[in-house]
Amino acid sequence: MTQTEILALWGAVTGTIGTIAGVLGLWLRFRQHGMDRPKLMCDSSFGFESPNRPTHKITIRSVGRRPVAIDQIKYFNIPRIWSHRLTKRFQHKKGRWVWGQSPKKAIKLGEGEKAEVSVSLPDSISITEIYKVVVVDQTGKEWPVKWVAISKLKKIAIEEILEEFSEENDKRVVSAIGHRLGIRYFIETKFNTKPGRTGVPCGRGFWFLDIKKYQEKLQNVKSIQATEFLSGESEEIQ
Known part of the structure; x- marks a missing residue:
């Protein structure tokens, strides 16, 4: 192998290493950026302490590095008017068939912290009418809550x-x-x-x-x- 061929091969190897290092650095920066953003994981649980004292609650966990303040919890219920059921997304955008619950006290979560909020609905809304729930942060971003199907709510809630x-x-x-x-x-x-x-x-x-x-x-x-x-x-x- 001539000196020219050796230099060419070396250049190819170092060029490949440089490309890999660049892609890896870009991925690490992207991953770091993703970790620095706010991120919430929200779950629900259902139970009773005694008659007329349900313990249904929403558990909110912060898994991002940026602190997040909770503004409200929104419950989306199935419209009782048949025509509204066909256009429920439009109805929800207009604020219909949606119930907003504000926390009793301010909630601000840092990385690894969690908060529990009791489910609170007016007497006019049954929990078995709720099909979707989201947590809304201070920026207006909506974080989905893991919520069970209505058929299961009738059994457990x-x-x-x-x-x-x-x-x-x-x-x-x-x-x-x-x-x-x-x-x-x-x-x-x-x-x-x-x-x-x-x-x-x-x-x-x-x-x-x-x-x-x-x-x-x-x-x-x-x-x-x-x-x-x-x-x-x-x-x-x-």
Whole structure:
């Protein structure tokens, strides 16, 4: 191989290395720029602490390096008017069938920080009407929230009274309400003497994941424990 050929080969090698280094540097700068931008990951979860006390919430995580301030959360519900359903994107742009929830206190997230916001809807809107949710930052950018389908919301996010029971005599009163709270079942009992212990009804709640165990407990309360309490044989439902 001549000296000229060696120099040409060396030039090709160094040129290739330079090109690779340039592309790698460009990729690193692009990646760094992407990491320096704000970025939010938003999720949702659903549950109940007790009847009428849902714990549905939006969890917002900042995974970018630039701080992000949260302006509001927007809930998009399915229009109840049929013609509006066909043009729901247009309706939403006009501010129709959209509910905006402002945080109770200012939220500003740095890298790696998170915030939880309880889902808050007016009484006129059911959570099972919501099909899309976004978090809006201070620049107006909308970040999508992972939100379940409406068919699943009906199973995990709503409360339903399954059965009510109440009995009393001249001295005592006892009642029980069976609830479905999302995927769990809850029996709410109240029992008291008249006028009552310090005037405040006593009560106890029972949680169940299995509907059969829930039904067995409720039947026990109705047919056995309630009778014993009313007769004075017992002082509480347990």
